[in-house]
Amino acid sequence: MNRIRRIGVLTGGGDAPGLNAVIRAVVRTAERLGGIETLGVLDGFEGLLERRYRKFKSSQVRDLVDKGGTVLGTTNRCNPFAMLPDPPVAGGARVDRSAEVMRHAREAELDALIVIGGDGSLRIARQFAALGMAIVGVPKTIDNDLAATDYTFGFWTAIEVATYALDRLRDTAESHHRVMILEVMGRDAGWIAPDERVVLFNTGSGLKYAHLWAQA
DSSP states (O other): OOOOOEEEEEEOSSOOTTHHHHHHHHHHHHHHTTOOEEEEETTTHHHHHHTOEEEEOHHHHTTGGGOOSOTTOOOSSOOTTSBOOSSOOGGGOOBOOHHHHHHHHHHTTOSEEEEEEOHHHHHHHHHHHHTTOOEEEEEBOTTOOOTTOSOOBTHHHHHHHHHHHHHHHHHHHHHHTOOOOOOOOOTTTOOHHHHHHHHHHHTTTTGGGHHHHHHO
């Protein structure tokens, strides 16, 4: 088995809490495991298409753990297997540019690619794995809607933010003698709402909402 000398890491899809912490862990672990070089790919798979990279060393990622967003940038509009041509063609036909990504990865001498993303980004990563690229997928989404993992990066922070918002709404609802509805994200999964309720009851904050739920 050939020794791994350089790996790439990218973030795709929407940003979520914990992305920079994962990037930091990748860089530091790669160096500790034998001086493996980490090449950050900017703006998701778009960075591989356009050859936009950033080299990382441990000294450069030391303070990333508390920084929000992603220092690599991200996009949810780039699927190399179905790209809109420029200029667009009649009928909105898309083109497959995955071969360019594979070629650019070889030119960058990437022995493996770590993809931090949700269902869309990891679906693309799986397609590249089928083409022979060595892939490591890191599940990232506040929706917690990925298989083969109990929790995804970003999910519990979303629960905390929703719980905080609900606590603030309670004060206003009680002051105005009203019932208020808090809508949370989650797309097709809907895990944030029930898990938020569990957190509220476990912390004792849910007692005043129990009557409202019982009446629903």
